Amino acid sequence: MKAKVELHNIGMKYQSPNGEINALENINLTVYDREFVCIVGPSGCGKSTLLSIMSGLLPPTSGYLLLNGEKITGTSKKIGYMLQKDHLFGWRTILENVLLGLEIQKAITPETKARAAELLKTYGLYEFRNKYPNQLSGGMRQRAALIRTLMTDPEILLLDEAFSALDYQTRLAVTEDIYGIIKQENKTAILVTHDIAEAISMANRVICLSKRPGTIKNIYEINLTCTKRTPLSSREAPEFRHYFQSIWKELDIHV
Amino acid sequence: MFKYYPQDADKNIPETPISPEHMRYLKKIRREKIIIRLTQLIILFLAFALWEIFARLRIVDPFITSQPSRIIQTMGNLYREGVLFQHIGVTCLETVIGFLLGTIIGVIAAITLWWSKFLSEVMEPYLVILNSLPKIALGPVFIVWIGAGPVAIIVMTLAISLIVTILEVLSGFLSVDQEKIKLVQIFGGSRFQVLTKVLLPASFPNIINALKVNVGLSWVGVIVGEFLVSKAGLGYLIVYGGQVFKLDLVMTSVVILGMAAAIMYQGVVYLERFLLRKNQRGF
Numbered sequence: 001m002k003a004k005v006e007l008h009n010i011g012m013k014y015q016s017p018n019g020e021i022n023a024l025e026n027i028n029l030t031v032y033d034r035e036f037v038c039i040v041g042p043s044g045c046g047k048s049t050l051l052s053i054m055s056g057l058l059p060p061t062s063g064y065l066l067l068n069g070e071k072i073t074g075t076s077k078k079i080g081y082m083l084q085k086d087h088l089f090g091w092r093t094i095l096e097n098v099l100l101g102l103e104i105q106k107a108i109t110p111e112t113k114a115r116a117a118e119l120l121k122t123y124g125l126y127e128f129r130n131k132y133p134n135q136l137s138g139g140m141r142q143r144a145a146l147i148r149t150l151m152t153d154p155e156i157l158l159l160d161e162a163f164s165a166l167d168y169q170t171r172l173a174v175t176e177d178i179y180g181i182i183k184q185e186n187k188t189a190i191l192v193t194h195d196i197a198e199a200i201s202m203a204n205r206v207i208c209l210s211k212r213p214g215t216i217k218n219i220y221e222i223n224l225t226c227t228k229r230t231p232l233s234s235r236e237a238p239e240f241r242h243y244f245q246s247i248w249k250e251l252d253i254h255v
Numbered sequence: 256m257f258k259y260y261p262q263d264a265d266k267n268i269p270e271t272p273i274s275p276e277h278m279r280y281l282k283k284i285r286r287e288k289i290i291i292r293l294t295q296l297i298i299l300f301l302a303f304a305l306w307e308i309f310a311r312l313r314i315v316d317p318f319i320t321s322q323p324s325r326i327i328q329t330m331g332n333l334y335r336e337g338v339l340f341q342h343i344g345v346t347c348l349e350t351v352i353g354f355l356l357g358t359i360i361g362v363i364a365a366i367t368l369w370w371s372k373f374l375s376e377v378m379e380p381y382l383v384i385l386n387s388l389p390k391i392a393l394g395p396v397f398i399v400w401i402g403a404g405p406v407a408i409i410v411m412t413l414a415i416s417l418i419v420t421i422l423e424v425l426s427g428f429l430s431v432d433q434e435k436i437k438l439v440q441i442f443g444g445s446r447f448q449v450l451t452k453v454l455l456p457a458s459f460p461n462i463i464n465a466l467k468v469n470v471g472l473s474w475v476g477v478i479v480g481e482f483l484v485s486k487a488g489l490g491y492l493i494v495y496g497g498q499v500f501k502l503d504l505v506m507t508s509v510v511i512l513g514m515a516a517a518i519m520y521q522g523v524v525y526l527e528r529f530l531l532r533k534n535q536r537g538f
Binding site for chain 1: 432434435437438439440441442443444448452453456457459
């Protein structure tokens, strides 16, 4: 398998007047092409920081990372990022929202517009293209946010608790939805979540981070026996709860 | 003035034929609206009628209080002398110029302060002091520096409205969700793109709000300015009328001022609705 993203000894220290916060320490990880990796860990362990570093927005204080063998030094068109909330702009229609990235990169052409229309059609939002975000349901909004991310054709998708703002039932449906889209578009995905079940249901590998300073505690290869793997069918696989048990113990959460 | 606009009340209502209950409901709201408007008009009418009656019966002294019939007469006189619209025009023009300049300079200044964190931190104590200083105190300074005339009046207006505009727009910028800014940055957006794609459209309601506050403040600035220097305008008429004890003239000017200010405020409200419809939803 081809290595897509490589993290080498990534460390992150935040400076503040009250002292130094050691958020991440010595993270080494390779994510392969078309892999779906989930990162779980106790809250405040630096999961989101790790994702920000991978996006190129936040330079790490130590270590370096490679994308397709080249060093990442800033934001890149090859990396797409999905935030916790959809953050569709209320003053733009769905189509205008979807075109945001291209507009910023000054890449709006008849071809890219046609691609936007095509993606909207494929994922059932074409009729809503001239509606405003507050006229859409939470699930549809999240789908629109994913299309916005896909429009710039990134090779890797970073998902930062991308589903946690939704209510539980919508969340299961949207997870199914988005997982399907990511697989269909052949993207590599890295999802940060605090939901162990969600992580197992989507991932090829689950990375467990320790408490702060975050380090990789353990990596679980997820192998489930089910005919066609989707997040929902994964939850019915017999191995599912074993993984759940071990990761739960691994995270060692005391209230 | 204090109308409540439900944000998405009609969003989820399917289009079905109107039921009798709904019809009754609609009728009820319409009737309530009419009653409110009617009561408002009655209060206005009663106030003026009582004023007139009390003055005629000499319960109050019309030399001190003036009276509606005299106000109408004074308006007529001013009109016949050909100066009525001149005075109104001068004041309105000064207000509009002060208002527009205050808004434009205020927004630009707010953008500058957002752009440079260093500058905004350096400026902070000055802004606080300027904001709390009664700007009217600067009036004589402006007259000496700029000279007695419309320019001094406009500068007075700016002094009153500018700081408030800057602070209101800046607070709008700072309350924009950081994640929305992050989103633009992830796509490789520059600082200028963050400004045009997110900050300005997102703080649109704040800017409109600043406009509304500004209308009122511009009137204050212009009238104070006219008190101090002018040779024409409604503020001038008020001061002149007071000095020669022609209360009719004073009251007439105040009534005209009230109408002009109300019309201008309503203009901003219409502008807001127009822009909101263009810039639709989601706020």
